[in-house]
Amino acid sequence: MSTQQPKWFERKFDFSSEQNIFPSIIERLRGTPSRLEEKLKSVSEINLNAKINGRWSIKENLGHLLDLEPLWVGRLDDILNKEIYLRTADLTNTKTDQANHDREDKDHLVREFRMTRVTTINRLELLSEETIFFSALHPRLKTPMRIMDLFLFVADHDDHHLVTIHQVMQTLSIQ
Amino acid sequence: MALPWFERDLTFGHRPEMLPFFLERLEGTLIRLNEKVKGIDNKILSERIHGKWSVKENIGHLAEIDEIADRRIDEMMAGVTVMSPAVFEPRDYHPWPIERVLDFFKSNRVNNLKKYKTLSDEQLKKSSLHPRLNVQMTPVDLAWFDAEHDDHHLVKINEILKPTRSQ
Numbered sequence: 001m002s003t004q005q006p007k008w009f010e011r012k013f014d015f016s017s018e019q020n021i022f023p024s025i026i027e028r029l030r031g032t033p034s035r036l037e038e039k040l041k042s043v044s045e046i047n048l049n050a051k052i053n054g055r056w057s058i059k060e061n062l063g064h065l066l067d068l069e070p071l072w073v074g075r076l077d078d079i080l081n082k083e084i085y086l087r088t089a090d091l092t093n094t095k096t097d098q099a100n101h102d103r104e105d106k107d108h109l110v111r112e113f114r115m116t117r118v119t120t121i122n123r124l125e126l127l128s129e130e131t132i133f134f135s136a137l138h139p140r141l142k143t144p145m146r147i148m149d150l151f152l153f154v155a156d157h158d159d160h161h162l163v164t165i166h167q168v169m170q171t172l173s174i175q
Numbered sequence: 176m177a178l179p180w181f182e183r184d185l186t187f188g189h190r191p192e193m194l195p196f197f198l199e200r201l202e203g204t205l206i207r208l209n210e211k212v213k214g215i216d217n218k219i220l221s222e223r224i225h226g227k228w229s230v231k232e233n234i235g236h237l238a239e240i241d242e243i244a245d246r247r248i249d250e251m252m253a254g255v256t257v258m259s260p261a262v263f264e265p266r267d268y269h270p271w272p273i274e275r276v277l278d279f280f281k282s283n284r285v286n287n288l289k290k291y292k293t294l295s296d297e298q299l300k301k302s303s304l305h306p307r308l309n310v311q312m313t314p315v316d317l318a319w320f321d322a323e324h325d326d327h328h329l330v331k332i333n334e335i336l337k338p339t340r341s342q
Binding site for chain 1: 176177178182183184186192193195196199200203206207209210323326327329330333
């Protein structure tokens with residue numbers, strides 16, 4: 001298996017499904033904190049902070065997931081508030097670059113992420129079937145994004161960073 | 176409530192470079208299952224509610240599906256026209272402790288993950304016909320299909336255990 005991982009901004013998404021697959025998406029979102037905990041449980045502090053070719057460290061990838069949760073929840077609010085456009089994302093990821101996640105304790109970051117994600121899921125579980133098909137326009141793509149699409153996007157984004165962490169670990173020979 | 180699996184509209188044709196993401200999902204299932212059943216009484220894990228599969232049967236079913244996936248990958252590589260059919264009614268896992276059911280799943284899953292990782296880019300483009308869906312499927316499609324199927328059964332398990340957790 002030698003295939004090159006596509007960059008996040010080059011990824012193509014299919015948001016055409018008319019079926020309600022939201023329960024499966026919630027289940028994926030619920031699983032991310034445990035997957036992160038398991039992946040990182042035996043990684044040394046040096047390796048958690050290692051930057052390969054100037055790219056984000058493992059902790060920065062983890063912190064980035066935590067940094068973006070308010071954006072996802074904010075976009076949920078945008079749709080529920082019937083805004084025309086979803087709020088914009090900072091495509092340069094300044095928040096993560098400036099957060100200095102490498103100085104934080106890994107277990108603290110994972111714990112924070114778990115707590116934040118549980119809060120998100122608690123909100124999602126209250127949404128009616130009708131509501132998950134509500135949408136607003138994506139600010140960059142100018143196409144409608146429904147709540148179901150938004151959180152499928154989040155689940156894929158989680159996986160993207162889990163794969164990135166896996167690759168950093170492989171490079172550091174700790175896999 | 177999960178949409179019945181056989182009613183899911185599934186679109187294939189996933190590109191080879193997506194395989195690492197699907198393998199990451201397949202690898203994560205064991206951890207998610209462990210987390211779901213942690214601290215849950217054996218009686219609850221073996222219980223059939225309204226005649227539906229128990230938690231142990233859901234997990235055992237995933238392990239059996241991995242046996243089929245293992246065979247299907249071999250069939251694609253061998254150029255077999257139509258892949259083996261799926262399995263439906265699970266074996267009886269109720270006498271087994273949950274650890275054994277999870278170990279059975281883990282063993283099959285680890286085996287499949289290793290197999291996927293040995294495939295070359297050329298092999299990832301090979302395909303065979305799925306017998307029920309009547310569509311051509313590559314190993315990359317199969318990995319995605321099984322990751323979606325895992326999520327479906329995790330939803331089922333969650334539906335069984337949610338009342339227990341909220342008590």
